[in-house]
Amino acid sequence: MVEKMSLLLFSFLLLSTGNGVYSFGEKKLLSLNTFHRKQQNGVPSCFPGKSRRGNGATILEMRHRDYCSGPITDWNERLQERLISDEIRVCSLQSQFKNMVSGQIQDLSHTQIPLTSGIRLQTLNYIVTVELGGQNMTVIVDTGSDLTWVQCQPCKLCYNQPEPLFNPLISPSYQSVQCNSSVCHSLLFATGNLGICGTNPPTCNYFVSYGDGSYTRGDLGSANLSLGTTTVTNFVLGCGRDNKGLFGGASGLMGLGMSSDLSLVSQTSEIFGGVFSYCLPSTEDEAPGSLILGGDSSVYKNSTPISYTRMVPNPQLSTFYFLNLTGTTIGGVNLQNPSFGKAEIIIDSGTVITRLPPSIYKAVKSEFLKQLSGYPTAPSFSILDTCFNLSRYEEVEIPTITMHFEGDAELNVDVQGIFYSAKADASQVCLALASLSYEDEIGIIGNYQQRNTRVIYDTKGSKLGFAKETCNFM
Numbered sequence: 001m002v003e004k005m006s007l008l009l010f011s012f013l014l015l016s017t018g019n020g021v022y023s024f025g026e027k028k029l030l031s032l033n034t035f036h037r038k039q040q041n042g043v044p045s046c047f048p049g050k051s052r053r054g055n056g057a058t059i060l061e062m063r064h065r066d067y068c069s070g071p072i073t074d075w076n077e078r079l080q081e082r083l084i085s086d087e088i089r090v091c092s093l094q095s096q097f098k099n100m101v102s103g104q105i106q107d108l109s110h111t112q113i114p115l116t117s118g119i120r121l122q123t124l125n126y127i128v129t130v131e132l133g134g135q136n137m138t139v140i141v142d143t144g145s146d147l148t149w150v151q152c153q154p155c156k157l158c159y160n161q162p163e164p165l166f167n168p169l170i171s172p173s174y175q176s177v178q179c180n181s182s183v184c185h186s187l188l189f190a191t192g193n194l195g196i197c198g199t200n201p202p203t204c205n206y207f208v209s210y211g212d213g214s215y216t217r218g219d220l221g222s223a224n225l226s227l228g229t230t231t232v233t234n235f236v237l238g239c240g241r242d243n244k245g246l247f248g249g250a251s252g253l254m255g256l257g258m259s260s261d262l263s264l265v266s267q268t269s270e271i272f273g274g275v276f277s278y279c280l281p282s283t284e285d286e287a288p289g290s291l292i293l294g295g296d297s298s299v300y301k302n303s304t305p306i307s308y309t310r311m312v313p314n315p316q317l318s319t320f321y322f323l324n325l326t327g328t329t330i331g332g333v334n335l336q337n338p339s340f341g342k343a344e345i346i347i348d349s350g351t352v353i354t355r356l357p358p359s360i361y362k363a364v365k366s367e368f369l370k371q372l373s374g375y376p377t378a379p380s381f382s383i384l385d386t387c388f389n390l391s392r393y394e395e396v397e398i399p400t401i402t403m404h405f406e407g408d409a410e411l412n413v414d415v416q417g418i419f420y421s422a423k424a425d426a427s428q429v430c431l432a433l434a435s436l437s438y439e440d441e442i443g444i445i446g447n448y449q450q451r452n453t454r455v456i457y458d459t460k461g462s463k464l465g466f467a468k469e470t471c472n473f474m
């Protein structure tokens, strides 16, 4: 009966289609087939990622690491692991926020979370390929840190990676950064740790801790970095000689944080104007997404106009992109909550599930349950506590979720970003949002809710934009 009604509605009010998903205003039709896991044959060729130039921008192919890691044998386990890692990332971010706000130097022995070394970086899922000193390097994209680094020869402790280690000695443009230079001094701001002078040669040694036991340690250098066909001369990066963590086979990390002189965004600001954007594909999609450097909007494939919101400055946590969440609409119903417009919230490429202040989450959950009251519920799954057993449906009408930001900007969550299915048979399908533990913790807009959206970071204009886009590299 439910299905028949949906189909009837759909034939009158169809607005857009794509991947078996139909939307009509305040409800979206979700085909539960999308949760049937496709089995990949062999490891797809993800290394190296492609790149191309389009008008005034450089476009890098962006892949989800799970897609590149080959066939996943146990989906249920993988789905659970992903949420556990995500929770650890969020805990380590929250402790980093607290330390930075209180001005404490991180005491590593206490911020380490045992047994799960490096897991925060395991959730950093999206990778792109750049060329450094003539060598291809596939790196993780992180909007939550500033310093870019790669594993470097000779290496004291390097984790396994499929690509050869970067060898500065055979890179014609590589130069060591001097310890008495201003670049070396900017490390404190970029990483929270002072640059330390090496002896003989007087290198500028850095240390970045990601708060969960994973770290990179090495010395700063500069080299020509090619992003697609664009070359950045003397790009400053970390040459990591001692790296620990589950970096998942990537050769290093690209720091797209907002603040310091060392972030890729600032180092390329003369070329790209301080603007980058991405479209994150879902894990299972064969179509890749893209990371676009530069603000030429003619290269975007957005299907709705871009709506912009102000980036809220936060001097103590200047690496992170803070926004002002002013409201949330569930299936057309506008939620009322005193925390809207007040709660601190960041947008992050590395956190999976969006974390909302408890009072806002409660309001979302209760409205969502109300609108889906016709469907049987299912037990909680890890951090997700609003679950349904939809195994006997082929498709369901689900409420749309729209997040509103200062300046009338809207993030319309893609239908693929509303539910997280714990089981391939749809017997445990959960609302893909979670609550923070405390009202005063910092909220996070996670990457699951940013899927199939063009997210534009304009650091010079201090604004962030959203537009609907079906991710594709070409």
Ligand SMILES: *[C@@H]1O[C@H](CO)[C@@H](O)[C@H](O)[C@H]1NC(C)=O
Binding pocket: 048, 049, 050, 051, 134, 135, 136
């Ligand atoms: C880097 O990858 C590109 C393909 O994207 C390939 O054409 C090129 O030869 C590679 N460069 C090196 C040095 O391996």
Ligand SMILES: *[C@@H]1O[C@H](CO)[C@@H](O)[C@H](O)[C@H]1NC(C)=O
Binding pocket: 172, 173, 224, 231, 232, 233, 234
């Ligand atoms: C680095 O890039 C600059 C500018 O493109 C170029 O002039 C220089 O020759 C390059 N250095 C090397 C060693 O390739």
Ligand SMILES: *[C@@H]1O[C@H](CO)[C@@H](O)[C@H](O)[C@H]1NC(C)=O
Binding pocket: 178, 180, 181, 182, 202
């Ligand atoms: C840094 O030290 C080197 C010698 O070790 C010296 O030649 C150079 O002028 C110094 N640079 C600065 C900025 O002080």
Ligand SMILES: *[C@@H]1O[C@H](CO)[C@@H](O)[C@H](O)[C@H]1NC(C)=O
Binding pocket: 312, 324, 326, 341, 342, 406, 407
């Ligand atoms: C967020 O936006 C609302 C509506 O424009 C405004 O009233 C409020 O002061 C803003 N909050 C912050 C922290 O800027």
Ligand SMILES: *[C@@H]1O[C@H](CO)[C@@H](O)[C@H](O)[C@H]1NC(C)=O
Binding pocket: 378, 389, 390, 391, 392, 427
């Ligand atoms: C889900 O519902 C179906 C019937 O619609 C039932 O057979 C199945 O046992 C339920 N599964 C769980 C895990 O509750």
